[in-house]
Amino acid sequence: MIDNLKEAFATVESNACLETTREKVFEIVDDEVRKRSVMVKEGQFKVNNPQQKLIHFLAVDSCVFSDSDGSRCDCMVFDEVTCCFIELKSCKNKNEPKHRQKAKEQLKTTIEFLKEKIDLSLVGLEAYICIACTPASIKPRADNMNAIAEFAEQLETKLRYGCEKVFE
Numbered sequence: 506m507i508d509n510l511k512e513a514f515a516t517v518e519s520n521a522c523l524e525t526t527r528e529k530v531f532e533i534v535d536d537e538v539r540k541r542s543v544m545v546k547e548g549q550f551k552v553n554n555p556q557q558k559l560i561h562f563l564a565v566d567s568c569v570f571s572d573s574d575g576s577r578c579d580c581m582v583f584d585e586v587t588c589c590f591i592e593l594k595s596c597k598n599k600n601e602p603k604h605r606q607k608a609k610e611q612l613k614t615t616i617e618f619l620k621e622k623i624d625l626s627l628v629g630l631e632a633y634i635c636i637a638c639t640p641a642s643i644k645p646r647a648d649n650m651n652a653i654a655e656f657a658e659q660l661e662t663k664l665r666y667g668c669e670k671v672f673e
Contacts, residue, residue: 506561506583506585506588506623506625506627506628507523507561509624510523510563510569510623511523513622513623514569514622516568516569516570517563520568520569522541522563522564522565522568522569523561523562523563523564524544524561524562524563525559525560525561525562526544526554526559526560526562527554527557527558527559527560528554528557528560529553529554529555530551530552530553530554531544531545531546531551531552531554531562532544532545532546532547532548532549532550532551533545533548533550533552533562533579533580533582533591533593534547534548534549534550534593535549535579535593535595540567541564541566541567541579541580542564542565542566542568542579542580542593543564544562549593549595549635549637549668550593550633550635550668550669550670551668551669551670552582552669552670552672553669553670553671554671554672555671555673556672556673558584558672559584559585560582560583560672561581561582561583561584562580562581562582563580563581563582563583564579564580565577565578565579565580565581565590565615566578566580566611575614576610576611576614577611577614577615577618578590578591578592578608578611578612578614578615578632579591579592579593579611580593582670583628584672585628586628586629587628587629587630587631587672588625588628588629588630588631589631589632589633590612590615590616590630590631590632590662591632591633591635591670592608592611592612592632592634592635593635593637594607594608594634594635594636594637595636595637601636604636605634605636605649605666608634608636609634609652609664612632612634612656612664613656613660616630616632616660616662617660620660629663630660630661630662630663631662631663631664631665631670632656632660632662632663632664632665633665633667633668633670634664634665634666634667635667635668636666636668637668649666652664
């Protein structure tokens with residue numbers, strides 16, 4: 506998949522958007538200085554890699570795509586089996602529904618665009634909406650359940666609400 510990404514998007518290499526790690530745990534945050542998502546020790550989205558598999562991190566927004574390309578998700582993490590699209594949101598609780606809706610659109614746009622450019626059929630697709638102000642114990646609402654069904658049917662992607670991915 507890496508070769509396909511590099512072929513479809515020259516900026517993957519020229520902007521140094523792609524990183525690879527075998528770390529057991531790393532986190533992702535939107536870096537205000539670099540204006541894109543980066544891997545860090547403490548962040549907003551946690552990636553657990555207990556088997557220390559080779560995991561790839563791709564900064565999408567403001568790296569693969571520029572601001573003029575429209576709204577895209579923040580980043581992707583993937584291995585040879587699973588590709589995860591991630592949208593990070595920081596918010597106050599009163600803005601959460603608005604942020605969820607925008608995140609769904611950003612994820613959907615990115616997945617549809619990438620499916621046109623590269624073959625994603627060989628990996629399982631997951632999309633994560635990570636809103637920092639949402640406690641993990643909150644159950645999905647009806648409109649979230651509709652979005653989960655829509656992503657499954659239209660994009661063949663599992664939509665998740667949460668800030669953690671475990672690669673088994």
